[in-house]
Amino acid sequence: MTNLQASQTIDFHSDPYRDAYQRINGIVIEGEQQAYENFVQLSELLPEHQKELLRLAKMEAGHRKSFEACGRNLDVIPDLEFARQFFADLHQVFQAAADAKQVATCLVVQALVIECFAIAAYNEYLPVADDFAQKVTALVVKDEYSHLNFGEIWLKQSFEQVKDEIKRANQQVLPIVWKMLKRVEADMQTLGMVKMAVIDDFIGRYSETLSQIGFSTPEILRMSLAGL
Numbered sequence: 001m002t003n004l005q006a007s008q009t010i011d012f013h014s015d016p017y018r019d020a021y022q023r024i025n026g027i028v029i030e031g032e033q034q035a036y037e038n039f040v041q042l043s044e045l046l047p048e049h050q051k052e053l054l055r056l057a058k059m060e061a062g063h064r065k066s067f068e069a070c071g072r073n074l075d076v077i078p079d080l081e082f083a084r085q086f087f088a089d090l091h092q093v094f095q096a097a098a099d100a101k102q103v104a105t106c107l108v109v110q111a112l113v114i115e116c117f118a119i120a121a122y123n124e125y126l127p128v129a130d131d132f133a134q135k136v137t138a139l140v141v142k143d144e145y146s147h148l149n150f151g152e153i154w155l156k157q158s159f160e161q162v163k164d165e166i167k168r169a170n171q172q173v174l175p176i177v178w179k180m181l182k183r184v185e186a187d188m189q190t191l192g193m194v195k196m197a198v199i200d201d202f203i204g205r206y207s208e209t210l211s212q213i214g215f216s217t218p219e220i221l222r223m224s225l226a227g228l
């Protein structure tokens with residue numbers, strides 16, 4: 001079944017759909033909240049980019065509000081407790097790096113991994129979303145591309161100094177991402193999304209970004225499949 005056919009048969013008000021949506025909507029809201037907090041912390045670590053990073057943070061706060069509206073629209077209460085647990089490991093990596101002033105690691109987590117992941121998941125969700133969420137998500141995805149771009153440019157400019165740190169961060173973070181995806185596979189399926197399609201989109205986008213930053217093809221192959 002194609003996504004388009006799927007969206008025509010999805011009952012957005014059925015109990016199974018709303019049950020899965022509680023967790024997925026919670027994850028999205030918490031993900032945007034963490035993105036907001038991460039960019040605020042990055043603005044303190046990179047004072048020369050403060051204005052731009054606070055602008056990105058503000059966009060993330062707006063995204064959170066937009067997705068809260070999606071939940072309200074389906075009369076669903078997001079499961080934020082589940083969502084906080086869902087992000088705990090990733091959050092921990094970012095926080096430890098921020099405390100140690102490891103800017104490259106922070107950018108790998110937020111501006112590469114979270115943004116690539118968000119774009120992949122939102123793109124996969126778009127064709128099977130309800131009308132309201134579809135409009136909201138389409139606008140959000142556009143913003144996420146510009147956030148990915150910020151990390152790419154910064155890491156590219158500092159490539160020689162931060163190459164090893166990026167590799168270490170990659171090894172640490174990607175296995176966490178695969179674990180997170182596995183945890184929500186069934187819920188994504190209920191919403192009409194296919195986990196493999198999200199992984200494919202993520203790996204393609206992430207690999208392309210690593211290539212722009214300066215990594216070689218063999219390096220990218222090793223990095224993008226770490227822990228999968």
Ligand SMILES: [Fe+2]
Nearest residue numbers: 032035060063
């Ligand atoms: Fe966002």
Ligand SMILES: [Fe+2]
Nearest residue numbers: 035115144147
């Ligand atoms: Fe973003």
